[in-house]
Amino acid sequence: MSTWRGTLTARSLATRFLVFQVLVVTLVLGAVAAVSVAQSTREFRDVRGQRMIAVAENLASTPIVRQRYADAFASRILAPDVDRAVALSGARIVELLAPDGVVRASSEPTRIGRRVDFGRSLVTEGRAWSGDLDVDGLHSLVGQVPVLSTAGEVLAVASVSEPYPTLWQSLSGAGERLVVYLGLGAALGLIASWLLSRRIKRHTRGLEIAEIAGLADHREALLHSIREGVVAVNTDGVITVLNDSAQELLSVSGDAVGRRVDSIGLDPAVEQFLLSDAPGRSADDTVIATRTRVLALNRRPATTRGEEIGTVTTMRDSTELASMQGQLSSHKSMTDTLRAQTHEFANQLHTISGLVQLEEYEAVRDLVGTLTRRREEINEAVTRNISDPAVAALLIAKTSLAAESGVALLIDDDSHLDALPPALATDVITVLGNLVDNAVDVSEGSVRKVVEVTVDDGDGLHISVADSGPGVPVHLRESIFARGVTSKPDVPGGRGIGLALVRLVSAQLGGRVEVTDGPLGGAVFEVRLPGRVTRA
Template sequence: MKKTLKLQTRLTIFVCIVVLIALCITFFTISVQTADRVKEEERTTALRTAKLVAETPSVARALQTRKGLKELRDYTLDVQHTTGTEFVVVMDMNSIRLTHPDANKIGKKFTGGDEQPAMHGHIKTSTSAGTLGKSMRAFVPIYGKDKKQVGVVSVGISLNKIQDVVSHSLRPLYFIICVSIFVGVIGAVIVARTVKNIMYGLEPYEIATLLEERSAMLESTKEGILAVDARGKIKLANAEAKRLFIKMGIPTNPVDQDVNDILPKSRLKQVIETKKPLQDRDIRINGLELVFNEVPIHLKGQTVGAIATFRDKTEVKHLAEQLSGVKMYANALRAQSHEFMNKLHVILGLVQLKEYDDLGTYIKDIAIQQKTETSEIISDVKSPVLAGFLLGKQSYIREQGADLDIQLGSLIPNAADPAVIHELITIIGNLLNNALDAVAQMPKKNITCSMRFQDRQLDIEITDTGAGMSAADQARIFEQGYSTKGTNRGFGLYFTQQATENLKGHMIVTSEKNEGTTFSLRIPYEPKEENDD
């Protein structure tokens, strides 16, 4: 794998380069502006000096009369020293110098040729090389009393001097630039470390890998996952969530939509406000039953959103029903096994005591009882699964010290749909378990299960001699998790209600204190044709 620089190093280098480029641009801009400003100031100084000399009466008089030239030269030297210019030269209309810092140049023609516009009455500045080197020059015409031009004065400032002034003006800037670079490097390191800490010390490729893994996990899970921000806007929906949305008739992309617009029965906003999770809620949306879990998202002590996980309840219920059915079958088989072993122990004891007459009577009574209990169920309940379940349940309840009386008012045909039998086992099994719990502490422990089939309707009635229920309990017994028997209870009657609704049946509860409880059900029941395999 190709080795790359760490994120912190790259950020430090990048920020340093940005700071350096910014400082270079700033330095260049300030340098140019400073140079222009200095040149403009020096040009103004040269022009003012030239105008001062040109407007001095003695200068024009000396040019006209050619008298007082020594005084004129002394005067220009004084002006030169006072203003700090390089030279102040007065020349006549033939460009012959009358004054010059170098006495040897006096009487000679002015060099450079840029004085000609001034000879025609124009004020002019220029940059040119003369006997004293390259300089910036200002030319101003000199007029006599009669307003006639008699000469030109030229004031020059050396370009080297201008450059020295510029360099001197920029010296503080050099110090500022150095300090700025130092501060920029420190700031770059701090920014790089801060970004690194914000990213939990991870490199970009590590973050990309985590993102890919997270996306893969979210998309592969069999539960719908929905994440919303603090305002209730949907920020994430995995593939399963979108599939369930389509199944609910919501084809739109939920991302960036208000969660209450997409799922009116969702309580994610309530979870965000209360900061309390809601677990295992059952909701129905457009005919689809879902099991919802909604929890808030906390980050650094703040609630920044919420996540909902949900699943098609049909799948959950099928699994629960399968587990419930298996448990009921296992309990029934265990009860039959225990009852059979108890009878074998009695028979063995009678054999060892050689009480053969009592043994014969006991076996005869068992045979008669077994024939009486099983023959009616086997002959009238045509579903082997349901018949076996009822017999097993009867043995189990007897083992618990109670009595189960199974009354069949008619022939119970086998169901055309095997799933109906499994739903019936869930319903009857949970109601019998509930009845057994109700009579557990009662002196009279009788349970009656009546079944009757007529006009494609199956009527089931289960009665117990328990303590009964109050009106308040009757109003809540079908709520998931509600129970008067302790914690981790309250699921049997809830599943019974759901199974009854799945079969499009209805159930009535009749109960009074100290009078027992009766569950009456009527369920549509399509019988299996006799010629069906």
């Protein structure tokens, strides 16, 4: 048994399928044969049963049978009539029976004197009967007719029986056409099975079941163990592959497979990227900032046998890298601020040095006084409303940097900010610094050249930065927070990492950022953080 199982296991997929198809064909042919046999048997019972009754009636109505049925030599006297009944009916046995079942005359002399069991026959009650009985051990169709007296008494019974045909006789009796049809069906079935098995083998590239299952398991294991996210999309925009990392990065579940990209609630920028139909459908290192992550995406077309079947996109979580880049940008901004202040102080020192050389000491005293008052005014304007030292220092530095660009940075008189927890202060500096830098850049070319900052911690933390720039069109107010999109018309390709970081940090703190039209003619960016994050 084990050897047979080993042989079956070693058979190829095409061979197994061929064997299976042969079994199916055999079962179908068997069913057809069974139906044919059943139909032949039913026809035999209906047609031959009536024939048996007719021959038995003819024998029972013969005058000599009615006169000599009880004669001691009835078997010899009635033999010609019995033989004639056999010839007429084609039956195997024709007999004349006594009412008690004893055979008085028979076409089989060896049965004379035997007792026959009438079984379910009703002939002893005076009625003709046709049905199944065992005759000499053979299942036979029997027709029995009573020989009645004038008073209606059963004097004898005329019995005609014929065995049921064998299975082969039934099939042969159905006609040669059935045999031909069965044979033709078997041949066609075998040929079709062989051709189908060859086709399957060609489409499976000769791989067997275990190999196909192994490849599928290996593919699944590889896909779901890769740290990078993998998303495959077919030409109809339906997701066909989505590994575990991609599910986590995109915040979707595994049931997204088999659904269209635009029906699973992805971030609009990611959705547009996956469905975009650029030439070649390839894209290298495209960075997109969603509400909670910064993703680096690469897309390649997927082809098979020269035909494009969709795209495969890999993605990496670059959130930490983007945060580091934001910190570097903040440091660069501070460096630029210090550079601007150094340049300003150098000019002032050169002026003082020149006045001293000219011995204009009174003018030196007036200049120093003026510079001191101006610095104190800037510091006072910031620190009387902003108590957090880090945020205050940022605004003082940004004020000087904006002034170097010819832009006035104003702190709203209604602003108020107490000291923040150190971790939150760092995040607020990142948000506020990027918003101010963006506002100053877009306000440089405007007429008013004003940026107004409002910071309020009365109900949570509210940061508002309004500029006098060109504003943000309504259709860009969502996509502007994605990397590579900017409201600055003079920046080719955009530098939108700052605004992307603003939304990312705000989302991580449980807040949100919005952009609307501002009172200065440009845009106003508002960040709202919940009250729980402001507690030390």
